[in-house]
Amino acid sequence: MPKLAKNIRVLRDIKARQGVQDNEIVRRAYLYVARNQSLPPQVRYQAQLQLNTFGRYTRPTTVKNRCTESGRGRGIMSEFGLCRFQFRLKALKGELVGVRKASW
Amino acid sequence: MTTIPRSYVRALTRIRCSIFQTTFNPSSQRTGAKYLRAPLRGPAMVQYYPKPEAFSVTKLNKIYPGWNLVDIDEVVRLNDVESKKKRGKGAPKKAKTPAESRRARKKR
Known part of the structure; x- marks a missing residue:
């Protein structure tokens, strides 16, 4: 981690x-x-x-709520406390419960 | 349609307040009660970031000076810095006087 x-x-x-x-x-x-x-x-x-x-x-x-992984100050998803990029990385790794990549 | 006198409404509000134990404040004066009523935000704020690791290599080395454990990440970092310096990509030198600082140059 x-x-x-x-x-x-x-x-x-x-x-x-x-x-x-x-x-x-x-x-x-x-x-x-x-x-x-x-x-x-x-x-x-x-x-x-x-x-x-x-x-x-x-x-x-x-x-200010900053990213809990990277410390970035902008583009934070408050629900996860992550910035958009770290959110993407973790979501793709499957570390965020209930988050899936959309596909239709 | 009958109009109800204001004094009646006021008296009714007063009684209602005494029954339901709310504050009777007909002039809507600000009492500052909301600052006392609001829940404290500090405890949740402090917990936002994950706690620092209880045991790290540097901490263990400090506690037990004889161990001399090797922090692999730190070694890798120092190697990177060294190789960057060799290629002339190291950190710039510190300014000795305010005149040679980068900030002074910018203002011009």
Whole structure:
């Protein structure tokens, strides 16, 4: 089985995923305060400032699904977590259950 | 057709909320509850990539310095690099100063 291609982009994405998990609960708490209209504006503003102090790799939007085989960032089939080429290779090898080459 | 006064509708909603234990929020104020209610995404995110191998040749060599196991893939890679260098296809030299970096050349 080929190893996961560990290029810098994959490593960065792994870091981002870990960061999101580590900071998720605290960020949610700040988000709750910042978006709550029943709280005084000053408190909400402070919460928003706190949210801005979090690093780049703590936001879920920085996480990108990359190919789990080749690390490619585009043309990913999210159902399999593979890029289109790796999907083809694996499907032809018969490693993807229920996937067959179409023929008619 | 009879029209129902607004205050009646409001009172009805209030009672309905108390019965079904939902929040009575007639002005549709944003409470931020959705950030607390939403399921956490982190645990699933972390599991996306397959876990790194528990035992690799380099790891075993680090744990047991005397073993000196040979990583065939690594040997093949080093041989490739060597042969490429011989043919003049190796990696370019590192820039010593910012002036000779490729990025500086590009900007011109």
